[in-house]
Amino acid sequence: GAGVSQSPSNKVTEKGKDVELRCDPISGHTALYWYRQSLGQGLEFLIYFQGNSAPDKSGLPSDRFSAERTGGSVSTLTIQRTQQEDSAVYLCASSLTTIPNYGYTFGSGTRLTVV
Amino acid sequence: QKEVEQNSGPLSVPEGAIASLNCTYSDRGSQSFFWYRQYSGKSPELIMSIYSNGDKEDGRFTAQLNKASQYVSLLIRDSQPSDSATYLCAVNSDDYKLSFGAGTTVTVRA
Numbered sequence: 760g761a762g763v764s765q766s767p768s769n770k771v772t773e774k775g776k777d778v779e780l781r782c783d784p785i786s787g788h789t790a791l792y793w794y795r796q797s798l799g800q801g802l803e804f805l806i807y808f809q810g811n812s813a814p815d816k817s818g819l820p821s822d823r824f825s826a827e828r829t830g831g832s833v834s835t836l837t838i839q840r841t842q843q844e845d846s847a848v849y850l851c852a853s854s855l856t857t858i859p860n861y862g863y864t865f866g867s868g869t870r871l872t873v874v
Numbered sequence: 875q876k877e878v879e880q881n882s883g884p885l886s887v888p889e890g891a892i893a894s895l896n897c898t899y900s901d902r903g904s905q906s907f908f909w910y911r912q913y914s915g916k917s918p919e920l921i922m923s924i925y926s927n928g929d930k931e932d933g934r935f936t937a938q939l940n941k942a943s944q945y946v947s948l949l950i951r952d953s954q955p956s957d958s959a960t961y962l963c964a965v966n967s968d969d970y971k972l973s974f975g976a977g978t979t980v981t982v983r984a
Contacts, residue, residue: 792971794974801878801962801975801976801977802918802962802974804971804973807971815970815971850917860906860923860925860966861923862906862908862910862920862923862964862972863972864920865918865919866917867916867917
């Protein structure tokens, strides 16, 4: 597609429920990233995918968080047993090369609210 | 921990003035540097990249890099109300991730 597409744009969920966030990167971009931005905070790295290589999961805050990328394209970030501290904007980004010399292109984000 | 620090702001400038944003980074091996603009409620948008020491100009924006001082800055000349946003500094070291600063919020007064 022309840009990075994320869905849903907004998600309100009850504490303890599971949620799935979807990201469709720019066609041809081999690298895909998930970041989280809490209110008034900077961007927190969560996970990175590059082609068929094992993902870098070093930023996932707990084992309630997981992500997968199918066929080197669409990615899903899953949060199990959501907590109020999970409320944030979840941003997906993609880049053309392994080393982001061209920077990332971000999607519009999913605003998650856990009540 | 690769840290990126920015002026906390907010920075308020009159229309037509120069807005100066500063960023320092901790990893001396950092190679690529980026400035993103983020309007309220929107996602970050890449506006400048710089890789070599010195200045890089693009329209009203100038990025400045000094690797010896581990310092990168962004100047916005002839500031316009449409420049009111949060500006994020991002740094790439020897791997594939960008580390982001917390951002500086700029308000341009008409």
